[in-house]
Amino acid sequence: MKKSYIVILSAALFGWASCHRTPDTPTPTTPTVETLEVPQPSYFPAMVYDLKSNPLTTDGFQLGRSLFYDGILSRNGTIACGTCHQQAAAFTHHGHDLSHGIDDKIGMRNAPAIQNMAWEKDFLWDGGVHQLDLFPMAPIENPVEMDEKLSNVLQKLRDSKNPNYPELFKKAFGTTEINTERFTKALSQFMLFLVSNNSRYDLYLKGSTNAITATEKEGLAVFKQKCATCHASELFTDHSFRNNGLDMARSTDQGRFRITQNPDDLYKFKVPSLRNVSYTSPYMHDGRFTTLEQVLDHYAKNAKQSATLDPILQQATPAGIPLTDDEKLKIIAFLKTLSDDSFVKDWRFSDPGFGKSF
Ligand code: HEC
Ligand code: HEC
Numbered sequence: 001m002k003k004s005y006i007v008i009l010s011a012a013l014f015g016w017a018s019c020h021r022t023p024d025t026p027t028p029t030t031p032t033v034e035t036l037e038v039p040q041p042s043y044f045p046a047m048v049y050d051l052k053s054n055p056l057t058t059d060g061f062q063l064g065r066s067l068f069y070d071g072i073l074s075r076n077g078t079i080a081c082g083t084c085h086q087q088a089a090a091f092t093h094h095g096h097d098l099s100h101g102i103d104d105k106i107g108m109r110n111a112p113a114i115q116n117m118a119w120e121k122d123f124l125w126d127g128g129v130h131q132l133d134l135f136p137m138a139p140i141e142n143p144v145e146m147d148e149k150l151s152n153v154l155q156k157l158r159d160s161k162n163p164n165y166p167e168l169f170k171k172a173f174g175t176t177e178i179n180t181e182r183f184t185k186a187l188s189q190f191m192l193f194l195v196s197n198n199s200r201y202d203l204y205l206k207g208s209t210n211a212i213t214a215t216e217k218e219g220l221a222v223f224k225q226k227c228a229t230c231h232a233s234e235l236f237t238d239h240s241f242r243n244n245g246l247d248m249a250r251s252t253d254q255g256r257f258r259i260t261q262n263p264d265d266l267y268k269f270k271v272p273s274l275r276n277v278s279y280t281s282p283y284m285h286d287g288r289f290t291t292l293e294q295v296l297d298h299y300a301k302n303a304k305q306s307a308t309l310d311p312i313l314q315q316a317t318p319a320g321i322p323l324t325d326d327e328k329l330k331i332i333a334f335l336k337t338l339s340d341d342s343f344v345k346d347w348r349f350s351d352p353g354f355g356k357s358f
Pocket of ligand 2: 223226227228229230231241242243244246268269270271272273274277280282283284285286292295299310312313321331
């Protein structure tokens, strides 16, 4: 009885809705370790990330949060992960078609949303990384993103007094040792907890039939018929790589081909989730469209024929997905029900304020 009282009290104090104590698994230095559970909505597919390999704790998450928002990860201290992945824009780079990194250098692609990462099996638009824990090396060592060596980052963290990273690592992992594994696991803990499942559409799925309007329901029906083969499941992606007919004349980005060198993969990109899509403009791997209207016009009348164009878009003549103006409006109305206001405003995911990037 008394124990559960403490659990409720501490949860209330820290605002952690989904954490609980694990009194049976103490560690030597953190006997009051609080575990965090990544929510698993019943209507999501099975999780891909093996949480047993990196059990989430409040302290691990908080460490990851500090690291995510700290420019110390970049060569000159100016660029944090959170510079290009901004919460208000569902962790995309608001207003940038291609992301901007160190010394205002322009990146190659549009920054995708960071949400529901525990369900993702390949990362990047071309699927070049398969493990979330291996991910941070890519932006850190990228000359147009953070342009730093991981070994330098670890050394700067060991030397850091404000925040006192050795102390934060001790809280999270039991000792002050700072190594690659702990560093990346803490960042993963932060990203894994960024679960978006609280949009009006989610309320609808949970049984509130009136959470979305009649027009939005009609939009959902058209979406299921014309879009959901690729934007599949309640995550709105089948996690495959496909060519959706973008005009590649203005681009040198060969997509999935960069990774596989297989000509069948030319210009194929990962099907993105559409959750929070009203916050994540601009759209596509190069941010070429700023509005959902433009996206739907693309599918309806501007899809480009090419050797690797997806067969689904080849069924119509001319290529694409035939859509009436009424259907476009309804689809857009539906897509807006995927906005999760609580996700973009959740203070637990926000900049803790002692990073040096802003
Ligand atoms: C300069 C801007 C920039 C910075 C800084 C940056 N990112 Fe990104 N991020 C991007 C872009 C652009 C992509 C897509 C790149 C691609 O597909 O080639 C991306 C992709 C990702 C993805 C893959 C998401 C998916 O669905 O495939 C994750 C995860 C991620 N970033 C996490 C991080 C973390 C963690 C950091 C800090 C260590 C970070 N990013 C720093 C711009 C940035
Ligand atoms: C053949 C598979 C396929 C079909 C069908 C499809 N899409 Fe896509 N969609 C993709 C791929 C692949 C991308 C990413 C392409 C890129 O960036 O190069 C994408 C990107 C998008 C984006 C941009 C998201 C972002 O974050 O940048 C939106 C919005 C979108 N699709 C909506 C729709 C709608 C609405 C429909 C139905 C009218 C639809 N899609 C049908 C494969 C598909």
